[in-house]
Amino acid sequence: MVSDRVRRNLASEFRSSVLAKLGVVLVLLVVFVAIFAPFVAPHNPTTQDLDNAERPPLGIVQTEERTTSEMVDGEVQTVTETVTIRPDAAHPLGTDGLGRDMLSRVIYGARTSLIVGVLGTVLAATVGVPIGLIAGYYRGRIDDGLMRFADVSLAFPSLVLAIALIGLWGRASVAVPDPFVAAGFAQEMPATFVLPGTVIVVVGVVNWVWFARIARGEALSLRDQEYVKAARALGADDGRIIAGHVLPNAITPIIVLGTVQVAAIILLESSLSFLGFSGTTLSWGFDISQGRDYVSSGQWWIAGMPGLAIMVAVIGINLIGDWLRDALDPGIQGEGGA
Amino acid sequence: MSQGRFIAKRVLQGVGVVWGVVSIVFLLRFITPGSAINAVAPLDADRETRQAIARELGLNQPLHVQYGDYLVSLLQGDMGFSYVRGQEVTTLVFSKLPATVELAVAATVVAIGLSIPLGVVSATRRNQPVDWLATLFSLAGISTPNFWLGIMLILVLAVQLGIFQTSGRAVAAVEVAAAVVGPASFVKTLRLWLAHITLPAVALGTYFTALVTRLTRSGMLDELGKPYVRAARAKGLPEAVVRYKHALRNTLIPVITVLGLQLGTLIGGAVITEAVFSWPGLGTLVIRSINLRDWPVLQGSLIVIGTSFVLVNILVDVVYSSLDPRVVND
Secondary structure: OOOHHHHHHHHHHHHHOHHHHHHHHHHHHHHHHHHOHHHHOOOOOOOOOHHHOOOOOOOOOEEEEEEEEEEEOOEEEEEEEEEEEOOOOOOOOOEOOOOOEHHHHHHHHHHHHHHHHHHHHHHHHHHHHHHHHHHHHHOHHHHHHHHHHHHHHHOOOHHHHHHHHHHHHOOOOEEEEOHHHHOOOOOOOOOEEEEOHHHHHHHHHHHHHHHHHHHHHHHHHHOOOHHHHHHHHOOOOHHHHHHHHHHHHHHHHHHHHHHHHHHHHHHHHHHHHHOOOOOOOOOHHHHHHHHHHHOOOOOOHHHHHHHHHHHHHHHHHHHHHHHHHHHHOHHHHOOOOO | OOHHHHHHHHHHHHHHHHHHHHHHHHHHHHHOOOOHHHHHOOOOOOHHHHHHHHHHHOOOOOHHHHHHHHHHHHHOOOOOEOOOOOOEHHHHHHHHHHHHHHHHHHHHHHHHHHHHHHHHHHHHOOOOHHHHHHHHHHHHHHHOOHHHHHHHHHHHHHHHOOOOOOOOOOOOHHHHHHHHHOOOOHHHHHHHHHHHHHHHHHHHHHHHHHHHHHHHHHHHHHHHOOHHHHHHHHOOOOHHHHHHHHHHHHHHHHHHHHHHHOHHHHHHHHHHHHHHHOOOOHHHHHHHHHHOOOHHHHHHHHHHHHHHHHHHHHHHHHHHHHHOHHHHHO
16 A cells, blocks of 8 residues: 555655654654553552652652641640652652652553544544545535534534533443453552543544545545546446545545544543543543642642653654655645555 | 625525534433433432423423424524523523633734744744744644643742732723723733733643644745745845735735634633633533533533634635635635
8 A cells, every 4th residue: 555655755754854753762652651551660550658649750859838736735836847858769750649659650641642542543534534435435415414514513622522422421431451460460560451431432533524524535536536437447346446446545644644633632632531531540631630739839740740741742743743744745646655 | 706605605504504513412412321301300309200300391392393492492592591500501601701702812812923923933044943943842832731731831930930820810801991991900900811811821822823833834935935936036026025925925824724723622722721720711611511410501502612613714714715815716
């Protein structure tokens, strides 16, 4: 499906672009820690340690005013003392309000974000691409219907539609056994991983229209190509033409869109978990919502670290998206491809 | 096609889309596990109570009758009553709408005010430090969750430095305008308004600033390479005229369309920004109505949000058609 020319463009664009290389490095890093989380994380991300709560990240010393009251000779005396909290090398990114290790939580949060981002995108593409191809290929009523429906769904902001659907359907999640822990490795790590099922379905439902629109546009321009006409003249049936000739030639812009969608869905997932509409408590957005309560008392890292993690992941994916777009630019390549 | 007919056609299409929005919102209630009765009835309600509630809400009618009733009352501006507050949904939604519109407009003003100059400078000084900075900023801007940015802004500029307020909305923009002629101190009102709206507007506007910077930069680079720019330079036009009168004008046309289409993202972003800053708008209302299972309020809010999207996009098309008369003939 990928021609030599496309491959050459990708390679030369990659060689000349620092940003493309940075993007690949960032995404590989996030994918690596997400997959091997039980080995990479220094602690179990759910283990609480109240004696070690609110510890700052390495290099930061936090001073805090603590007020205690005690009874002295029948009178209440309030004593305010300044407490210095030093970082602990065991918790490089500090700990949250319950003493859970932030680095480990950030690492496990990568799993949630990536799984929702990738599965949500795959779901949206699986629904959207066939519908778009069929609408663009046959035109007429199917096409009109699809475009009107697309207009209507675009009128709902994806975040609003997503929280409305989750509000109506409830938030179901599935606990999946962690394969590494099940195989006997890293026994101190969580044995199961919570997959936010409803969230994945909802982000797919909310985003399929983008794939349908782009697939439709491609099918519209491809249906009148000589080779498609030739295939039709040779008696190939429509299903075969769409799958064998139209789809392969429409795949480039779909891949570019898919990349951008993974980033968009990661941001959407974090918004949903921030608002409490996820099904998991091990996610960057959820940690930011927890950390929000500590902002006024100065423990910025509890909300800060997961936010930086989101930025790293999304910047990486967007850089790859830019690289693919520059290398595969559908505008320039036109009908080329296979 | 004349521009008048073009606008008429767009309005008609818009009516169709709004009808679709209303129909989907109506149907949402029926894909809910647990009907509307559960939201209203006491937990220990017996069969008769439940039937009485169903009668009162019209839920015992066939679907098409309910749908017809719903459309008729919508046309009369009646979106039903809140299950929880017993207030009219229309009143409730429209009392929250101005705050959200104000926030969205402020964010758009921030975004347009920063992004277009930044994009132009970036394109005209390509591969210079200022271009690199703008590229980096716009990359970070489209990759940062706005709610997180909001929290970090609160941390630094409100909690630590105390320049802005952490949450809430003290005065409306209208009150600031009224203070110009009214008895209230204008400067005081303006400062109070700015202290509350600046951070949420920046948090919400950053994504759009970044997006439009990218669009303006690449659009300008595109336009500056075109033959008409070379021709304009060749006939000795000052560089400023070439850049701003010719190239920038053509760059802005697609930017306007994108801004219209991104309005959904802006409203979605406003929902979460409102949650961060306790901004008393439509977003706060949507989240509360979902948490309280107050479906009529949710439905009303969705209809108002969907309709605003359609209205703004018609407006965008009208502006677009006067900037670029070619679209009228498409």
